[in-house]
Amino acid sequence: MSTTFFDSRLGPGTLTLGATEFGYQASAVRLTPDVSSDDGTPTLAVPDPAPESSVSWALNIDAIQDFENPAGLVNYLMDNALSEVAFEWTPNTADGTSYAGTVQIVPMEIGGDVAVQVVTSVELPVVGEPTRTDGAPLVARSTAKPTE
Amino acid sequence: MTTPTVSSIAARALDALVALLADAGIDASRDAGAFYPQPVGVLVGLPTLTSRGHGSRTFTVPVFVVSGDPFNSEAAVNRALALADDVALATKTDNYRPSAYRGGVNSEPLPCFELSVVVTTPEEVSP
Numbered sequence: 001m002s003t004t005f006f007d008s009r010l011g012p013g014t015l016t017l018g019a020t021e022f023g024y025q026a027s028a029v030r031l032t033p034d035v036s037s038d039d040g041t042p043t044l045a046v047p048d049p050a051p052e053s054s055v056s057w058a059l060n061i062d063a064i065q066d067f068e069n070p071a072g073l074v075n076y077l078m079d080n081a082l083s084e085v086a087f088e089w090t091p092n093t094a095d096g097t098s099y100a101g102t103v104q105i106v107p108m109e110i111g112g113d114v115a116v117q118v119v120t121s122v123e124l125p126v127v128g129e130p131t132r133t134d135g136a137p138l139v140a141r142s143t144a145k146p147t148e
Numbered sequence: 149m150t151t152p153t154v155s156s157i158a159a160r161a162l163d164a165l166v167a168l169l170a171d172a173g174i175d176a177s178r179d180a181g182a183f184y185p186q187p188v189g190v191l192v193g194l195p196t197l198t199s200r201g202h203g204s205r206t207f208t209v210p211v212f213v214v215s216g217d218p219f220n221s222e223a224a225v226n227r228a229l230a231l232a233d234d235v236a237l238a239t240k241t242d243n244y245r246p247s248a249y250r251g252g253v254n255s256e257p258l259p260c261f262e263l264s265v266v267v268t269t270p271e272e273v274s275p
Contacts, residue, residue, distance in 0.1 A: 011200050011203065011271075012203050012271040012272075013203060014203060015202060015203075021203075024201065024204045024271065025201070025203075026201060026203065028202070091202075115236075115240050115242035116266070117206070
């Protein structure tokens, strides 16, 4: 059995909210799971039950502020607060793996320190489950050998 | 024979910085060979890649506000300081420092104020 090592890194990639591309503003993007678990109730028949867990997701974005741009990310989030929009995130376009779903828009903090580039974080709750479309990993492609 | 045009993202970042300064009414140059500050001039230096965004790259670029006259008179210092203030405001930069510039046709270092400007450029220009 062979093992292939992967070192997945972001960028250049894309991040679309609704029909608008905001990838160039983002300095970090994460699709973050939140797992909540409760202990199962032991019964006589099942004395050691599995935990009762549920998973929810959020799309976390660290973005360079662009409040000067009426159509920029900061103002898009402000204008569309609490609406649900489709998102598609491709961490690395060369690979092509992408994640898609629906997020609820919430506004992000506006402003920060004077005369420096301001990077602000926002967490957009994912409605339901995100879906994944697999790409073609670079390492696997570059090391692929014909089957003997 | 034609020379193919090569435009790296770093070159685009420098061009964007020159254009930003031009919009603010400041004539800046990327061409150190033809740079001749008289009495003062603005030269955009070479970029340092400092970070990558999801679809962008961030560079730190030195910008030199160079005086053709030595800083041995209040007038020369004030003239360079006024331009340095304008450059700092135009580039939304919160720093400059006195330095010396050596290059171009000048054999001796010229007094200058050096700003460190952060420029972020998208990976690809939108059509």
